Amino acid sequence: MVLHPQPSAGRPSPWEFPSPQRGVLPNRLTVLRSHRPGQRVIAVEVHLTAPLAAEPASQEGVATIMARAFSEGTDRHSAEEFAAELERCGATLDAHADHAGVRLSLEVPASRLARALGLLADALRAPAFAESEVDRLVRNRLDEIPHELANPSRRAAMALSAALFPAASRMSRPRQGTAESVERVDDKAVRAFYEAHIRPAAATAVVVGDLTGIDLDAVLADTLGAWTGAAATPPAWTAVDADDTGRVVIVDRPGSVQTQALIGRTGPDRHDPVWAAQTLGVYCLGGTITSRLDRVLREEKGYTYGVRAFGQVLRSSADGTGLSLLGIRGSVATEVTGPALADTWQVLRTLAAEGLTDAERDIAVQNLVGVAPLRFETAAAVAGTLADQVEEELPDDYQARLYARLAETGTVEASAAAVRAFPEDRLVTVLVGDAAAIEGPVRELGIGEVTVIGG
Known part of the structure; x- marks a missing residue:
């Protein structure tokens, strides 16, 4: 028997998050492109500067309905024909609305890119917004809302937003609108929102994939470049004041055998120099199954199947008005709600007193930086991150510099950032x-005033 020699590992090649090539079409639409050899499924992300704060107060949710209606017919195709044409291309098209604007996501085989971009351009240039289709989307959205209210995790997120932000702020209310506001949305409202905000000068398209043999300039000129519109006025972001006074909001679900917990406050956006250290510190606190919170609450105490700490950008702006949500979430059995919260606060106190260990920091860097090449193996992952940078008004090389900064961040810096992110006396706790x-045991903890609201 002949045994072949065991192959040895080669020297790892340097990796950086890809930097795109930036350009502007004659119609003032910004384009970012990134050639990724071997990625024969092209990913296209289009960011439209149509923030939720621009929605009419009585018709909140109109941006979501508009985003969904982009794929429900154009001046050239009915809704059924549009879906059939996408299917013939082997393409998928999704859209959603968030605080920073509307995002459309297209994936298509490279050989069908021109055809699919033509459909995308038609959707942006001349959406039908047929009354029957908009009415159907509104009914679908109204059907979704009771299910969201019944979901403990979603209900906790709604309650936390309402507790953190003033009632006048759009951030205090559900992104996709309430039943009362969505009911007022019709095809005329959708058309009015579209005409007020959607134009090429307020849009950025990101194209990522293997562009070998594709004359992308010509394809863009014939598709997205044919979309016309007036000049755009950048949105005037206003600072949002959040109240993170330590307190507890209990959303009552009589008979529930579990408690869904969401603990949070607001923090800086990704423009802040502390973001890298904060990302590292929060990951050590609760980013994975090796984190402190998971180790205590899941492994040692058996209170939960998992608990996570996170930082989520809500709105980012270069003018300093951006902010993020810093949170800890998980679910525990009803009878251990009090002890689980007590142990969570003890973990935070220990972190403030002792800081992180070098071993915790090293594992976090390995997980965040070392696996980055795997995270961005697909064109869609790269395109999504580049579009996030556009949405958050970040430079094109931000992600590459972030990984370098994470690798350089020391244990002391990460510890200090994590402590600042979760001060034990400045956390709003929502319990569903x-x-x-659970009210009695939670009051005994002394972590803030306790308010009970209906579920």
Whole structure:
């Protein structure tokens, strides 16, 4: 028997997050492109500067309905024909609305890119917004809302937003609108929002994939370049004041056998120099199964199947008005709600007193930086991150510099950032569960005033 020699690992090649090539079409639409050899499924992301704050107060949710209606017919195709044409291209098209604007995501085989971009351009240039289709989308959205209210995790997120932000702020209310506001959306409202905000000068298209043999300039000129519109006025962002006074909001769900917990406050956006250290520190606190919170609450105490700490950008702006949500979330059995919260606060106190260890920092760097090449193996992952940078008004090389900064961040810096992110006396705690069973034990913890609201 002949045994072949065991192959040895080669020297790893340097990796950096790809930097795109930036340009502007004659119609003032900005284009970022990144050639990724071997990625024969092209990913296209289009960011439209149509923020939720621009929605009419009585018709919140109109941006979501508009985003969904982009794929429901154009001046050339009915809704059914448009779907059939996408299918013939082997393409998928998704859209959603968020605080910073509307995002459309297209994936298509490279051989069908021109055809699919033509459909995308038609959707942006001349959407049908047929009354029957908009009415159907509104009914679908109204059907979704009771399910979201019944979901403990979604209900906790709604309650936290309402607690953190003033009632006048759009951020205090559900991104996709309430039942009362969505009911007022019709095809005329969708058309009015589109005409007020959607134009090429307020749009950025990101194209990522193997562009070998594709004359992308010509394809763009014939598709997205044919879209016309007036000049755009950049949105005037206003600072949002959040109240993170330590307190507890219990959303009552009588008879619930579990409590969904969401603990949060607001923090800086990715323009702040602390973001890298904060990302590292928060990951050590609760970013994975090796984190402190998971180790204590899941492994040692058996309170939960998992608990996570996170930082999520809500709105980012170079003018300093951006902000993020810093949170800790998980679910526990009703009878251990009090002890689980007590242990969570003890973990935060220990972190403030002792800081992180070098071993925790090293594992976090390995997980965040070392696996980055795997995270960005697909064109869609790269395109999504580049579009995030556009949305958050960040430079094109931000992600590459972030990984370098994470690798350089020391244990002391990461510890200090994590402590600042979660000060034990400045956290709003939302609990979705049986108030009769959990209110007493939670009050005894002394982590802030306790308010009970209906579920």
